[in-house]
Amino acid sequence: MTQPFSLQPLLNIMQERTDEATRKLGQLLAAEQNEKSRLQMLEQYRAEYAARMNDATSQGVTRMVLRNYQEFLARIDDAISAQRQAVQSSENNTRAGQEAWKTQNKQLKALDTLSQRHDIRQRYREGKQEQKLQDEFSTHKYSGKEPQDT
Template structure:
């Protein structure tokens, strides 16, 4: 009869931790993609607004209108800078999440390797026991056949 793998609770714990790290990494990647999308949207909006300013300057602008355009572009630039910071922070968080996932996965694989080795040893024990039983059966049959041939 095969013995239970003594580290089974640890294997299950590591599987749960790896699953959690995988889910967390997915959330981090999604957040990073969202932050990048917002940055791209702001950059695109800034480019469109700058084009409007160029078009407006060809038609002539008052100082006040020009100042409003420049002020608004300044605010957009500030928002872009803040969003770039958010993207960098998100990238750093994703890198940390990837590293955490790798660590958890490495630990899980190590315990999994031990489990696989345990299973192989147990299977080998079972095979030896079966072979021993077959050998005993064959020996008994041989003895019985030899006795019946003697009669």
């Protein structure tokens, strides 16, 4: 009779936790990519706006228009700075998520290895028992006796 793996409930829990860590890591990676895309968009917008300001100043503008361009560029620079911090924070969260996933995965693999070893031992025992029954059957078949159930 096959004995169930005594740590199977724990293995199931670890599998669920690893699945959750994998899902969370996917979300963190997506969030990081989103933050990086926003930063890239802001930097591109700033470059375009700075080019417009250069074009306008080369054609001659009033001090008020130039000051408006400069103030708006300063606000864009502030937004870029804030977005860089958001990217850094997101990268830190992703690294933490990767470490959590690695830890969970390592624990799951350890339990899975124990489960596989248990299965191998069970198959070995069953094979041994089956061989014993076959040997008994063969011995009794040739001796003319019926095998007894044990």
